[in-house]
Amino acid sequence: MKPLLGKKLLGMLATATLIAPGAVTAQETINLTVASSHPTVVPWVGMIETVFMARTDEILAETGNYEIEWNEAFGGQLYKANATLTSVEEGITDIGWVFSFLEAAKLPLSQASSNAPFATANPPALLETMQDLLETNEAFLDEWESHNLKVLGLTATDLYDIYLKEEIDSIDDIDGLKLSAPGVLGNWLRGTGANAVDGALPTFYTDVQTGVSDGVLTLALGALPIKLYEVAPYIHRFDAGAAFSGAVAINRDTWDSLPDEVQEAMIQAGKDYTKAHGQDLVERHEFALNKMVELGADQNTPVKIIPMPPEERAKWVNALPALAADWAAELEARGVPAKEFMGQYMNGLRDRGETPIRDWDNEL
Numbered sequence: 001m002k003p004l005l006g007k008k009l010l011g012m013l014a015t016a017t018l019i020a021p022g023a024v025t026a027q028e029t030i031n032l033t034v035a036s037s038h039p040t041v042v043p044w045v046g047m048i049e050t051v052f053m054a055r056t057d058e059i060l061a062e063t064g065n066y067e068i069e070w071n072e073a074f075g076g077q078l079y080k081a082n083a084t085l086t087s088v089e090e091g092i093t094d095i096g097w098v099f100s101f102l103e104a105a106k107l108p109l110s111q112a113s114s115n116a117p118f119a120t121a122n123p124p125a126l127l128e129t130m131q132d133l134l135e136t137n138e139a140f141l142d143e144w145e146s147h148n149l150k151v152l153g154l155t156a157t158d159l160y161d162i163y164l165k166e167e168i169d170s171i172d173d174i175d176g177l178k179l180s181a182p183g184v185l186g187n188w189l190r191g192t193g194a195n196a197v198d199g200a201l202p203t204f205y206t207d208v209q210t211g212v213s214d215g216v217l218t219l220a221l222g223a224l225p226i227k228l229y230e231v232a233p234y235i236h237r238f239d240a241g242a243a244f245s246g247a248v249a250i251n252r253d254t255w256d257s258l259p260d261e262v263q264e265a266m267i268q269a270g271k272d273y274t275k276a277h278g279q280d281l282v283e284r285h286e287f288a289l290n291k292m293v294e295l296g297a298d299q300n301t302p303v304k305i306i307p308m309p310p311e312e313r314a315k316w317v318n319a320l321p322a323l324a325a326d327w328a329a330e331l332e333a334r335g336v337p338a339k340e341f342m343g344q345y346m347n348g349l350r351d352r353g354e355t356p357i358r359d360w361d362n363e364l
Contacts, residue, residue, distance in 0.1 A: 044221075051273045055265075059264075060265050101184055111327065131154055166234060168236060174189070180204050235304065237308055238312065242281070
């Protein structure tokens with residue numbers, strides 16, 4: 001009988017161990033949709049997958065308590081470029097890249113860098129400045145969170161150049177041309193005589209191919225994957241500066257439903273994404289320009305990079321109207337503290353060693 005009792009006792013103990021609260025922790029799977037309007041061949045979109053998602057998975061794997069089942073819908077599967085904010089806000093996707101260039105009305109302070117063009121050609125410095133402002137400027141944080149969003153990582157552009165069907169010698173030569181540009185960046189053409197055509201990376205190739213525009217104001221990392229050089233083979237290199245372009249964000253309702261451990265993993269992954277993205281912009285800019293020359297060498301009109309002298313860049317920026325002052329005055333009339341924000345933005349760049357070509361904040 002004693003051996004039997006011993007076996008029964010062991011069985012009871014084993015059963016108790018299995019059902020005891022906290023004794024055995026099963027891994028929980030969390031289903032999340034991550035989406036974008038742009039395809040993953042666009043570097044900062046691809047890095048959502050290779051950096052943000054990968055780092056989140058890696059951090060969570062350290063404890064094994066949670067696993068995310070990612071439902072990927074990149075490349076406009078769920079929505080187009082004009083709906084990046086509302087699609088995250090309304091939960092059409094849990095996580096997505098919000099393209100702030102096209103959301104000037106809803107994200108007004110996010111347009112500061114676009115209304116102070118040529119202030120910096122250093123994407124990491126720009127991103128560090130914007131991250132600092134997100135953490136210290138209540139109005140900036142609120143304009144994102146008021147749309148039911150939690151910002152996880154920030155994005156910027158590499159340097160802007162002008163891609164054309166025909167070669168030009170000076171910024172003066174774009175007078176009368178139609179140039180595609182995304183949203184607020186059309187302002188960079190004011191005072192030049194060129195006409196801005198609203199568009200985005202998914203539309204630029206067709207815009208030029210069909211004659212809607214004569215060329216594009218865009219960045220190398222975007223132009224390369226969409227093969228813009230095939231229809232606009234003359235790349236006039238102005239190195240016109242970087243700009244804040246948006247954020248990887250999560251729907252706030254989704255965010256609030258996540259366990260603390262998952263939230264902490266995503267916060268860290270978002271910081272890693274922002275840093276990696278900034279460095280990638282620096283490293284890949286030259287690569288992208290050279291790659292377009294290589295890939296377009298045998299087409300009917302070979303790709304040609306035309307370096308524009310610094311004085312042409314200065315002529316361009318000084319020909320622009322008082323963009324920052326106009327932008328700030330309009331927002332201040334609506335109660336948005338734009339002057340303070342612009343000053344903090346410009347000083348943040350200067351604190352990081354940048355010397356803007358034009359001191360936009362002194363014109364406010």
